[in-house]
Amino acid sequence: MSTRYDTTGIKVGMWIFLYSEIILFGGLFVLYAVYFYRYPEFFVEGGKELNRFFGSANTIVLLISSFTVASSITALQLGRKKLTIGLLSFSLICGFIFLVNKYFEWGAKFHHGIYPNSEKLVEGEPGINIFFGLYYVITGLHGLHVIIGMVLLAISLVMVAKDIITPQRIAMLDNSGLYWHLVDLIWIFVFPLFYLVL
Amino acid sequence: MGEHGTHHILSYGKLAAVLGCLLMLTVVTIGVSYVDLGFFNVPVAIGIASTKATLVLLFFMHLKYEGPLIVWSFISAVIFLAIMITFTFWDVAFRY
Numbered sequence: 001m002s003t004r005y006d007t008t009g010i011k012v013g014m015w016i017f018l019y020s021e022i023i024l025f026g027g028l029f030v031l032y033a034v035y036f037y038r039y040p041e042f043f044v045e046g047g048k049e050l051n052r053f054f055g056s057a058n059t060i061v062l063l064i065s066s067f068t069v070a071s072s073i074t075a076l077q078l079g080r081k082k083l084t085i086g087l088l089s090f091s092l093i094c095g096f097i098f099l100v101n102k103y104f105e106w107g108a109k110f111h112h113g114i115y116p117n118s119e120k121l122v123e124g125e126p127g128i129n130i131f132f133g134l135y136y137v138i139t140g141l142h143g144l145h146v147i148i149g150m151v152l153l154a155i156s157l158v159m160v161a162k163d164i165i166t167p168q169r170i171a172m173l174d175n176s177g178l179y180w181h182l183v184d185l186i187w188i189f190v191f192p193l194f195y196l197v198l
Numbered sequence: 199m200g201e202h203g204t205h206h207i208l209s210y211g212k213l214a215a216v217l218g219c220l221l222m223l224t225v226v227t228i229g230v231s232y233v234d235l236g237f238f239n240v241p242v243a244i245g246i247a248s249t250k251a252t253l254v255l256l257f258f259m260h261l262k263y264e265g266p267l268i269v270w271s272f273i274s275a276v277i278f279l280a281i282m283i284t285f286t287f288w289d290v291a292f293r294y
Contacts, residue, residue: 008265015268019275026279030286036240037290052228059224067217070208070258077207181259188250192243196231 007171014175018182021145025186028138032193035130042127046135047197049114054105055195058098059187065094066184069153069177077167081160084173088157091180095150102143135194142186149183152176206263216257223250 036043072087109132113120116136121129156173159165165173227246235242256262261272 030283034290063220066258070213074208185251185254189247192247
């Protein structure tokens with residue numbers, strides 16, 4: 001039995017998985033849209049409670065990390081292994097900074113009594129409760145994707161170092177990169193919907 | 199490996215230019231959020247986000263250089279999402 005290396009098949013498989021992720025987050029955004037339509041004034045009020053500085057900083061961190069991941073694939077294809085490893089390490093640091101920011105952001109909200117099933121949310125306006133419910137579900141699920149993306153990038157980094165991922169055989173790094181860009185893609189919509197609602 | 203199996207190599211310069219555009223659009227969307235455009239608040243924010251998403255998809259995710267199979271399957275997924283959103287809104291808007 002011969003083992004053929006099907007580049008196109010590997011890539012198509014990854015994309016099909018990404019479609020399921022897009023539909024998953026799409027469903028949550030539909031939920032957001034419907035409740036925004038119903039409680040616009042409370043969504044604006046809730047949005048003002050969120051820290052724009054953290055939101056903007058995390059947007060920039062994710063965009064830069066997406067760039068370094070895309071560059072690491074270029075670097076590998078050009079046969080520059082050390083640069084590839086450097087760029088991937090930098091991307092991992094960006095992911096870590098994102099999570100640390102998220103930790104402080106959620107921590108501050110918890111401190112102010114805003115967390116799922118907290119007295120302030122349950123006794124208060126339903127519009128605010130729904131806004132923060134969606135905020136925790138969507139940013140939480142997104143955060144989980146950041147962690148999975150970091151694991152995939154870390155595995156790719158080790159595989160590049162051990163010459164398992166080579167310029168001739170980049171699928172693992174390529175697909176991990178696609179996953180990381182998806183994480184960025186989702187945040188691009190999360191940011192204006194939650195932090196920038198007027 | 200098919201005819202389009204050879205992986206396209208994007209230059210660092212091109213990727214950096216895309217990053218520059220993305221950061222610029224981020225500044226624009228933050229700036230615009232301080233201006234009250236009334237009804238247009240949400241469409242403008244979503245429009246800028248969609249432009250950023252398109253840039254990420256085309257260049258960072260190499261969609262511009264992929265074969266018809268990936269391009270058309272992606273477009274189908276987007277159409278499915280659009281149908282899902284539209285039908286939900288028809289239901290919500292005309293329920294009462």
